[in-house]
Amino acid sequence: MDTKIMHLLTEQIIVLNIGLGQFARNMEEQGVEVVQVDWTPPAGGDKEMLELLDNLL
Amino acid sequence: MAFGFVIRKNQYYDSVFLMSVNRRISEVKGVQQTAVLMGSAANKKLLVDIGIQDPQIEAAQPNDLIVAAIAETKGIVEDVLGRLDEWLNGIQESAAPSRLASTFAEGLSIQPHANIAVISVPGEYAAREARIALEAGLHVFLFSDNVSIEDELELKQFAAQKGLLVMGPDCGTSLIGGVGLGFANVVRRGSIGAIGAAGTGLQEFTSQVHNAGFGISHAIGTGSRDLSDRIGGLTTFAALDALEADPKTQIIVLVSKPPAVSTLERLIKRIKTLRKPVIGCFLGVDSGYFTASSGLQFACTIDEAVRMAVAAAGGKPGPVQEDFTHQEQETLAQEMALRSPEQKYLRGILAGGTFCYQSQQILRSAGIRIRSNGPFEPKDGLEHPDRSIENTIVDMGDEYYMVGKPHPMIDGTMRKRRILLESQDPAMAVLYLDFILGYNASLDPVGELVDTIREAKHLSNQRGGSLSVVASICGTEADPQDLALQEKMLREAGVLVYHSNAMASLACCRLLGKG
Numbered sequence: 252m253d254t255k256i257m258h259l260l261t262e263q264i265i266v267l268n269i270g271l272g273q274f275a276r277n278m279e280e281q282g283v284e285v286v287q288v289d290w291t292p293p294a295g296g297d298k299e300m301l302e303l304l305d306n307l308l
Numbered sequence: 309m310a311f312g313f314v315i316r317k318n319q320y321y322d323s324v325f326l327m328s329v330n331r332r333i334s335e336v337k338g339v340q341q342t343a344v345l346m347g348s349a350a351n352k353k354l355l356v357d358i359g360i361q362d363p364q365i366e367a368a369q370p371n372d373l374i375v376a377a378i379a380e381t382k383g384i385v386e387d388v389l390g391r392l393d394e395w396l397n398g399i400q401e402s403a404a405p406s407r408l409a410s411t412f413a414e415g416l417s418i419q420p421h422a423n424i425a426v427i428s429v430p431g432e433y434a435a436r437e438a439r440i441a442l443e444a445g446l447h448v449f450l451f452s453d454n455v456s457i458e459d460e461l462e463l464k465q466f467a468a469q470k471g472l473l474v475m476g477p478d479c480g481t482s483l484i485g486g487v488g489l490g491f492a493n494v495v496r497r498g499s500i501g502a503i504g505a506a507g508t509g510l511q512e513f514t515s516q517v518h519n520a521g522f523g524i525s526h527a528i529g530t531g532s533r534d535l536s537d538r539i540g541g542l543t544t545f546a547a548l549d550a551l552e553a554d555p556k557t558q559i560i561v562l563v564s565k566p567p568a569v570s571t572l573e574r575l576i577k578r579i580k581t582l583r584k585p586v587i588g589c590f591l592g593v594d595s596g597y598f599t600a601s602s603g604l605q606f607a608c609t610i611d612e613a614v615r616m617a618v619a620a621a622g623g624k625p626g627p628v629q630e631d632f633t634h635q636e637q638e639t640l641a642q643e644m645a646l647r648s649p650e651q652k653y654l655r656g657i658l659a660g661g662t663f664c665y666q667s668q669q670i671l672r673s674a675g676i677r678i679r680s681n682g683p684f685e686p687k688d689g690l691e692h693p694d695r696s697i698e699n700t701i702v703d704m705g706d707e708y709y710m711v712g713k714p715h716p717m718i719d720g721t722m723r724k725r726r727i728l729l730e731s732q733d734p735a736m737a738v739l740y741l742d743f744i745l746g747y748n749a750s751l752d753p754v755g756e757l758v759d760t761i762r763e764a765k766h767l768s769n770q771r772g773g774s775l776s777v778v779a780s781i782c783g784t785e786a787d788p789q790d791l792a793l794q795e796k797m798l799r800e801a802g803v804l805v806y807h808s809n810a811m812a813s814l815a816c817c818r819l820l821g822k823g
Binding site for chain 1: 318320322323324325346347348369370371406407408409410411412414415416418419421422423424425426427428429430432433436437441445446447451452470471472473484485486487488489490526546547549550551553554555556747748
């Protein structure tokens, strides 16, 4: 069975971490390649603005 | 009493980081209460609840940092807030992960071979981030809670179309190819694969398999609602397919709270066709539901699932404790003999939601009525989560306790308060606490609570009674927290320590004169 999920289970995981920085550090400690995305609430946390932007895109 | 606050516009930090800052500030002499949080609507309400109100705070946005302090003097407040950069930088120095990207797209350009997104942003934004990751072809581990079931369904359907896996939302733990995601224990690799809709249940299972000398191929968390009618087990079925095909997995174990009936029926049909042995631990489901032809070995408790899995993997019976030793039985009897006549009830103050559930199952089977904020049956629900009635077990990780607060697995403050509250009640005979080790959990969960445990015991002694304190530890010797030291600290404080939630629950039954 050659599926994307099988690839996840059988290959080395490589992570984009969006959120808690501590998660990234602990995965790095386990030898995982991690890129930490410096996340902030999109559109400054303005929900209406965010919806508008998402609809435009 | 004086109070003050500082707002830093457009300075965003994650909740675990802010908790560390809060803890450091609150340790300053003369400081009575502190709040270090982002300006979301829920957080601003928390400030109002502790009596901090100001038009500037009301105007703060989710990207703005708010630091508020209540202290004995104005001087202390000014000193604490004036040193804010010192607090923030002090923690940041040891905190930065080595590779940083300012956006998801930049992250992908740095690491184009990334295959999974680990998402732990506030729930209101989590579905959006997960969608972006799926669109980019990444699997998702979605730790965030407070994601609507509509969003969950949409994400999982979209993932299914793309052949991707969504673990979560509200997914506490997974082990993928030996790597722990979220709250995960350090366990060796082996031939036992696990799928779990119950976060701490999956941690308990994987830790115990390790402690029995065996190993885990993968442990796939699905999120707590995956086996509901609405979601229909989309992640569970995808995980079953994958573990069936995975050459490292020889045995498959499912751990979950009760699934919806229609989902369970479909699950049983699928299990019948699986070419590998399957063990099912569906807490709260009657074993009579499963016939011999269902193709599934049914385990009533997580301990039993471990025993079955270890046996299927070629292990001899014995490594997982089934009953109390003679010495343990004597200790339990001695504890009961010291009690005063008014001491009658159990109070369980738990960090693990699955533990809260499994404990209720075991105590109910022994004929003990248990009230809870996450009850087995609605009639046993507490009127208010903060007020125990007779025998009560509280899930301190419940949403009610989580608004703007860290999970009790990360920080013991909320449990400490609850233990002190319970210790005022002369009717409490047994206090039960769980301690969960592993990545991302508190580095010293016992150290956070041990003085409070001693105080609760002391209060009981002063009243002429004796409080029995029972603890279960979920973890392995390879976890970052030094399991042996954690256990030693508990024993030195006179706590009865067990290595599983099921055994600790059985000890509680004995201490209440049942079982």
